[in-house]
Amino acid sequence: MNRMRNLFIGFFATFISSWLGLVVAPHLQFGGLKEHLDEDENQYLPPARTGLAERGARVYAANGCVYCHTQQVRPAHQGSDLARGWGARRTVARDYIHDRPHFLGTMRTGPDLANIGHRQNNEGWHHKHLYAPQSVSKGSIMPPFRYLYKTQRIVGAPSADALQLEGPDAPQPGFEIVPTEDAKALVAYLISLNRNYPLPEAPVD
Amino acid sequence: MTAAYIILGISLVAFGAMAVTALVWAARAGQFENFKAGSESIFDSGEPIGEPTDLFPDVDRAKLAAVASRAAKGAARP
Amino acid sequence: MTDNTHSIPAGAPPMPPASDAAERAAIDQSCRRPVLFFFGSALFWLLAGTFFAIVTSIKLHDPEFMNRAPLPDAVRFQTGEFLRANPISMQDVGFLTFGRFRAAHLNSVAYGWATSAAIGVGVWLMARLCRVPLRRPSLVTAAGVLWNIGIAIGIAAILAGQSTSVEWLEFPPYAALILGTAYAIIAIWAVDMFASRKPGHVYVTLWYVLAAFFWFPWLYASANILILLKPVQGSVQAIVNWWFGHNVLGLWFTPIGIGAAYYMIPKVIGRPIHSYYLSAIGFWSLALFYSWNGGHHLIGGPLPAWVITASIVASVMMVIPVVVTAINHHMTTRGHFHMLRYSPTLRFVVFGAMCYTLVSLQGSSMAIRSLNEITHFTHYTIGHAHFGLYAFFTMIMFGCMYYIVPRLCGCEWRSAYLIRLHFWTAAYGIAAMVAALTIGGLVQGLMLADPAKDFLGEILAITKPYLVGRSLSGVLLSIGHVVFAYHFALMVLQLGRREGGPVYFNPVEGEARP
Numbered sequence: 001m002n003r004m005r006n007l008f009i010g011f012f013a014t015f016i017s018s019w020l021g022l023v024v025a026p027h028l029q030f031g032g033l034k035e036h037l038d039e040d041e042n043q044y045l046p047p048a049r050t051g052l053a054e055r056g057a058r059v060y061a062a063n064g065c066v067y068c069h070t071q072q073v074r075p076a077h078q079g080s081d082l083a084r085g086w087g088a089r090r091t092v093a094r095d096y097i098h099d100r101p102h103f104l105g106t107m108r109t110g111p112d113l114a115n116i117g118h119r120q121n122n123e124g125w126h127h128k129h130l131y132a133p134q135s136v137s138k139g140s141i142m143p144p145f146r147y148l149y150k151t152q153r154i155v156g157a158p159s160a161d162a163l164q165l166e167g168p169d170a171p172q173p174g175f176e177i178v179p180t181e182d183a184k185a186l187v188a189y190l191i192s193l194n195r196n197y198p199l200p201e202a203p204v205d
Numbered sequence: 206m207t208a209a210y211i212i213l214g215i216s217l218v219a220f221g222a223m224a225v226t227a228l229v230w231a232a233r234a235g236q237f238e239n240f241k242a243g244s245e246s247i248f249d250s251g252e253p254i255g256e257p258t259d260l261f262p263d264v265d266r267a268k269l270a271a272v273a274s275r276a277a278k279g280a281a282r283p
Numbered sequence: 284m285t286d287n288t289h290s291i292p293a294g295a296p297p298m299p300p301a302s303d304a305a306e307r308a309a310i311d312q313s314c315r316r317p318v319l320f321f322f323g324s325a326l327f328w329l330l331a332g333t334f335f336a337i338v339t340s341i342k343l344h345d346p347e348f349m350n351r352a353p354l355p356d357a358v359r360f361q362t363g364e365f366l367r368a369n370p371i372s373m374q375d376v377g378f379l380t381f382g383r384f385r386a387a388h389l390n391s392v393a394y395g396w397a398t399s400a401a402i403g404v405g406v407w408l409m410a411r412l413c414r415v416p417l418r419r420p421s422l423v424t425a426a427g428v429l430w431n432i433g434i435a436i437g438i439a440a441i442l443a444g445q446s447t448s449v450e451w452l453e454f455p456p457y458a459a460l461i462l463g464t465a466y467a468i469i470a471i472w473a474v475d476m477f478a479s480r481k482p483g484h485v486y487v488t489l490w491y492v493l494a495a496f497f498w499f500p501w502l503y504a505s506a507n508i509l510i511l512l513k514p515v516q517g518s519v520q521a522i523v524n525w526w527f528g529h530n531v532l533g534l535w536f537t538p539i540g541i542g543a544a545y546y547m548i549p550k551v552i553g554r555p556i557h558s559y560y561l562s563a564i565g566f567w568s569l570a571l572f573y574s575w576n577g578g579h580h581l582i583g584g585p586l587p588a589w590v591i592t593a594s595i596v597a598s599v600m601m602v603i604p605v606v607v608t609a610i611n612h613h614m615t616t617r618g619h620f621h622m623l624r625y626s627p628t629l630r631f632v633v634f635g636a637m638c639y640t641l642v643s644l645q646g647s648s649m650a651i652r653s654l655n656e657i658t659h660f661t662h663y664t665i666g667h668a669h670f671g672l673y674a675f676f677t678m679i680m681f682g683c684m685y686y687i688v689p690r691l692c693g694c695e696w697r698s699a700y701l702i703r704l705h706f707w708t709a710a711y712g713i714a715a716m717v718a719a720l721t722i723g724g725l726v727q728g729l730m731l732a733d734p735a736k737d738f739l740g741e742i743l744a745i746t747k748p749y750l751v752g753r754s755l756s757g758v759l760l761s762i763g764h765v766v767f768a769y770h771f772a773l774m775v776l777q778l779g780r781r782e783g784g785p786v787y788f789n790p791v792e793g794e795a796r797p
Contacts (some may be wrong), residue, residue, distance in 0.1 A: 064382020
């Protein structure tokens with residue numbers, strides 16, 4: 001029985017060292033980060049997300065966007081992230097306080113999305129890109145998300161939010177393609193991704 | 206921030222103490238002696254040292270024994 | 284008993300005294316139902332995971348794959364004139380999309396295949412090394428059933444669009460709770476089993492297996508609570524995520540794989556481990572350094588420098604347990620390499636053990652900032668993951684199954700040809716896959732580092748052929764999986780060989796079998 005106890009103390013000790021170091025200590029150090037009040041602009045940073053964008057984050061998770069897109073900008077000495085225009089500054093811990101769960105990602109089959117809302121804030125572009133990626137990004141290997149859209153017969157005037165598609169992606173005459181609530185939420189979320197504001201620990205120069 | 210350093214300090218001390226305890230125990234309990242017996246504990250009279258316990262189903266055992274004894278002679282050479 | 288290490292008696296082995304052999308046969312028989320259940324379900328999820336993998340892989344170089352075919356009539360929800368104008372195709376359903384299939388692949392192979400296989404092997408090793416028949420076998424089987432229910436629910440949830448998208452933790456909390464419960468039963472059972480062992484030496488494999496059974500539930504519960512149930516701040520979630528993600532490999536799969544190798548290599552060859560002392564050092568340095576590795580997935584990420592640096596240091600320190608283990612396994616096998624030709628178990632296990640050394644050294648190097656700058660966010664990392672989980676861990680599990688299954692089923696593998704076919708498809712397949720992803724990842728990483736290189740036109744275009752290579756190597760692996768699953772099914776159905784060929788197991792058939 002003695003041997004068993006000692007063996008378990010060893011297992012416990014080695015494991016708890018990493019648990020304290022990589023879980024508890026980071027949590028105590030910056031788990032309580034709060035928004036920063038920017039007095040010049042009189043707004044809290046990072047800004048809170050709208051309800052629609054928050055719902056969009058669920059759609060982002062459900063469809064596995066994170067497997068090809070990161071949401072983190074590395075500092076200038078680590079990779080070409082800044083030089084590629086993926087952000088005005090590196091991202092820091094405070095940028096993620098609203099993320100539940102986090103979408104930092106580990107793979108860049110597609111470009112980083114930490115600031116996609118800054119680079120592209122046109123809803124129509126995002127909808128076309130999600131429906132038929134190659135129609136706006138030639139050579140893209142992003143899967144089409146047609147199931148987030150519905151095809152319907154035009155009754156009366158065409159819908160205001162119908163996609164402006166051309167060529168083989170366009171619907172048959174008399175029909176139109178409109179985004180579902182999920183697609184609208186996802187695009188609202190993507191446009192909300194903009195971490196280019198200055199923070200005390202990460203100024204934009 | 207300070208709390209993080211305190212808990213890091215405590216964990217390092219606690220961890221060090223436990224590691225030393227474990228080491229002392231292991232030495233006292235004879236974990237560092239008698240390694241030979243330890244390594245041989247998985248063999249017994251039914252499956253003694255020197256006898257393989259797994260073969261392809263089509264292997265001719267007599268042929269293998271010949272190969273093995275040649276290999277053993279090679280390995281036994283100092 | 285100790286001085287004839289190098290000689291193998293010619294001809295048939297002498298008839299062993301009944302006691303030890305009968306005892307061992309009884310122990311093996313006590314594992315029969317639970318271990319075969321875990322192995323069978325593991326192989327089911329391996330096949331499912333392979334299917335998800337192939338589709339996912341093809342979709343990466345052909346995004347319209349499986350989108351073109353029209354849906355079967357049963358799924359068509361709109362008919363008549365409208366449908367003729369707008370044929371509904373498979374891209375109108377969400378569950379076939381890349382992002383869901385990829386998560387389904389990872390979770391089927393990591394939890395369905397690898398973890399089930401690891402539990403099966405771990406349970407058998409516990410019984411053998413505690414030298415007592417399995418305690419409460421029906422409890423273990425029940426945990427296995429629960430485990431499979433959890434995975435089935437989790438995979439269905441992912442495909443239905445309820446994935447959390449937290450890598451390695453995609454199952455929604457309700458499925459994770461079932462898995463956690465099933466695993467907790469196994470962990471408690473393991474402690475009970477260990478407490479009731481026969482007095483005597485605690486062999487080093489038992490340390491590895493017991494520690495792994497103890498660590499995994501803690502890891503799994505911590506990560507699920509802190510990321511999904513009661514989420515901590517976003518960037519803290521990221522470090523918890525990778526503390527978990529890397530420790531699944533380091534503190535669960537690795538100890539089971541290495542522990543199994545520490546048993547199988549000496550046991551199959553019939554020669555004690557080269558240095559028992561080194562194996563003890565290897566164990567404790569692995570436990571200490573591996574557990575700190577996770578932060579190297581976040582180099583350059585939004586975390587304080589000390590977290591990342593600590594992980595980089597620990598990753599580099601991993602060289603110690605790895606080299607120690609490599610020396611030990613090599614020295615044990617030395618002089619017996621001819622056995623690789625004759626023993627399926629040894630062939631798979633030694634292949635896995637060698638890959639463990641290579642993949643771990645590769646992993647240590649990838650944690651160094653300057654190399655990480657290139658390989659981070661590329662297919663190189665995916666190649667590394669497959670190198671570890673397949674070339675190392677899965678190959679060792681295959682090897683163990685080739686040893687264990689005949690002893691549980693009481694018959695010998697039907698066909699040496701099928702075993703060889705399985706080995707060579709697996710070995711060539713994984714080698715090709717790792718090569719394609721490693722080279723493709725390096726090319727991708729070097730181009731990404733140069734901001735002048737266009738993302739769509741240049742980088743994607745140049746990596747595509749490597750992704751096609753990965754799909755082709757995946758086909759090779761699938762052939763091996765189907766062959767092995769078929770062979771395993773023959774064994775379970777008692778269609779294995781009963782006479783002829785070497786029967787080293789179950790020497791006292793009538794006496795020991797219940």
